[in-house]
Amino acid sequence: MYGWSGNLLNVSLSDGSIAYEDTPYLQDYIGGRGLGVRLFFERASPHIDPYDPSCPLIFSLGPLNGTTAPTSGRCSAVTRSPLTMTIFDSNCGGSLATRAKACDIDAVSITGRADAPSLLVVEEGTASIVPAENLWGMDIPSAGAALKGRYGTRAGLAMIGPAGEAGVRFATISTDDYRVFGRGGLGAVMGSKNLKAVVFLGSRKTAVADPAQLRFVREQALKLLGANPITSRGLKAFGTPILVNIVNTMGMFPVNNYQRSHTDRADEISGETITATMLEKRRACTACTIQCDRITSIDGVRSRGPEYETVWALGPNCGIFDLRSIAASNKLCNTLGLDTITCGATIACAMELVERGHLDAPISFGMDISDTIGLIARREGIGARLAEGSRRLAESAGAPGYAMQVKGLELPAYDPRGAQGMGLAYAVSNRGACHLRSYILGSEVLGIPKLLDRMLTGEKVSLEITLEHLNAAVDSLSLCRFTTFSLSEEYFSRMLTSVTGVEYSETDLMRIGERIWNLERLYNTRCGFSRDDDTLPPRLLEEPIAEGPAAGQVCRLGKMLPGYYRARGWDTEGNPLPYKLEELGLDHV
CATH class of the missing domain: 3.60.9.10 (Aldehyde ferredoxin oxidoreductase, N-terminal domain)
Structure with missing residues (x-):
């Protein structure tokens, strides 16, 4: 085999x-x-x-x-x-x-x-x-x-x-x-x-059906990765924090638990500043030429990263713009084994709950959060409540609307009021608010594979579905998502064919992605999830962004969700219809 x-x-x-x-x-x-x-x-x-x-x-x-x-x-x-x-x-x-x-x-x-x-x-x-x-x-x-x-x-x-x-x-x-x-x-x-x-x-080597063909496809893929400024220069030079200034410039960089979406202090914690002041060396995962990983050091704090989402979650979302503090919190989360996005977002939620009188705890926007992180990891004091995540925390405080989450998973660092497709992506994701299920932001902000007006809802449904299928397939190949910035399904299917000896077309690959997405959805619906869960926090649907380049915007999810269900072959409640399950070979699962 x-x-x-x-x-x-x-x-x-x-x-x-x-x-x-x-x-x-x-x-x-x-x-x-x-x-x-x-x-x-x-x-x-x-x-x-x-x-x-x-x-x-x-x-x-x-x-x-x-x-x-x-x-x-x-x-x-x-x-x-x-x-x-x-x-x-x-x-x-x-x-x-x-x-x-x-x-x-x-x-x-x-x-x-x-x-x-x-x-x-x-x-x-x-x-x-x-x-x-x-x-x-x-x-x-x-x-x-x-x-x-x-x-x-x-x-x-x-x-x-x-x-x-x-x-x-x-x-x-x-x-x-x-x-x-x-x-x-x-x-x-x-x-x-x-x-x-x-x-x-182990020491077993993976057997390849057609090594010569794999070498050829690999060489072509490397040329495309090298020709794309994002996968050849941007991520290598600045890592994922290159997005800080880009996203902030568009008015969709959340601050203080999504109360604001733009800051004048973005450059203090940007990828450019991190590279200039903290970078020790660049690293790469196995078989990767992109090299987005890095080792950094600042004032005695040496750690991996921090990544874009981490910079935001442990920084501006908590009212913090000090790189040493962010780096120290990142290292602490990595040392103790905590998701930096949910950790920072839950602390930010707690800060707003305190600010609005719904929670009594010694935390506030802008304060150092290292002690709080330790309490969470040990489930001690207020940390025991925060260890449950933002949804359960806000519900227990009687103010669920202050948890910036979908299906219990906290939103990452892109305010969907400033990019309508991201709102749809968060809402329908099978694992909760996730930017990586489709990364439609690539089109809305970076112009990959094509530039779409981020403030409009048109064309978002079909592209969202296509990207969901592509990324499910790429995850199953066990490749990095960043390859999709430069490579099409043609290259993924050719690599798979050359390694396994089984003929896969681009259509085959995308159909597999669709099958995976629908199977995940089917499991969730059997768990009781429904259309009611395909939504966003009230703030994003009802409160316009107050200032910045995206001022006045809300997420118009209602204009996209019905069309998404229809295009997927689901009923009005978001359940896959029998014909779709049969089409995907899932009618007997």
Whole structure:
């Protein structure tokens, strides 16, 4: 078999059983996100609690992992999110995917709960459950160093920190090189299983059906990546924080929990300023030429990043414009295992609740948040309430409208009142408010694949659906989303064909993306999600932006949502119609 290994590893932490089976669904779901979602769908009841030992946590790989395909260093993790209660996939870069794929598996499905803190050690053709009481309580860097000392520097690690152990609903799963499965609280699910880390020890190389064709397609793809100023210069020079000034200039850079959408202080925390004052070195994930990652240092704080979303969430959204403070908070979140977006957005929500008299807590906009982050990770004091995420926090305070979230997942750093397509993308995302399900902002702000007027609703529905399908497929190939700035589905299908030896057309690839999207939707509807959940916070629908380049705008979601349902083949409540399920081969699931 080429590309795939054909091996699915099943592990029960409760009884210690370890078994392999032939991996199903590969040609119809590819791998990565698609394979993980399909496996979870059939193994998890829609009534299952994320913390139930029988709830699967699935790490899923793609056929391009371990090859020379550009950016083929991504890995997906799938479960039910304790933050959103939706089916949830999270994606991670770095070196983990390549090292996991070398264990001769397509995926590992983990169920059960160990009696004591444990490790899962995966090797080629075997796996074992190992005691880890000595690691429980360690932060991410300490645990990583201990595991590397024990298993060697070539080991691939997926670890949780104190936040995952404490069941914080937005805890992360981290790798040894500070890449993370960031959103949705998958680290809390892992912690509920008493699983401190998964260690991957393998040396198998991915077999390629047509190496010459892969080399040819790779060379063409690298030329396109090199010709695009975003993937060749912008991200390499300034990282993702290059977006700070761009988004702020358009009047859609949220400040103080989305109370404002423009600031005169953006340059203080911009990608240009970070590069000029903090940059130590640039890094890349496995098989990547884009090199958006970086190591930074400022006033004794040395850390990875911070990324654009992190700069915003732990900075201006909390009224903070000090780069050292942002860098320190970022490092603390990475050390303890917290999603920086939800952490910052929940703190910002708490700050506004305090400001408006709905919450009594010693926090306010502009204050240092490092102590609050520590309280959240340990679930101590006010941190115990914030550890539930912004939706539950605001609901408990009797003011749910101040939580900037969709389906429980906090909005990232783009105010959709200034880009109508982003509002639709947030509302219909299967995992809650996510900019990466489609990244339609690429068209509305960057002109990729074509420039659309960001203030208009026209053309947004068809493009949104196309991008949702494309990105679901790219996630299943286990490639980086940034490739979609430069490459079309033609190149993705040709890479997949050359590696696996199975003929995939562009149409095949997009149909697989559509199948994945509808399967995720189907799971959520069976969980009770409906049209009522495909919405936005009242502030974004009802309160016009007060000042800046997007002043006077609200998100006109109601003009787009009905057309989106029709174009998808769903009924007026957002349920996939029988003909659509049959068309996608989902009529019997």
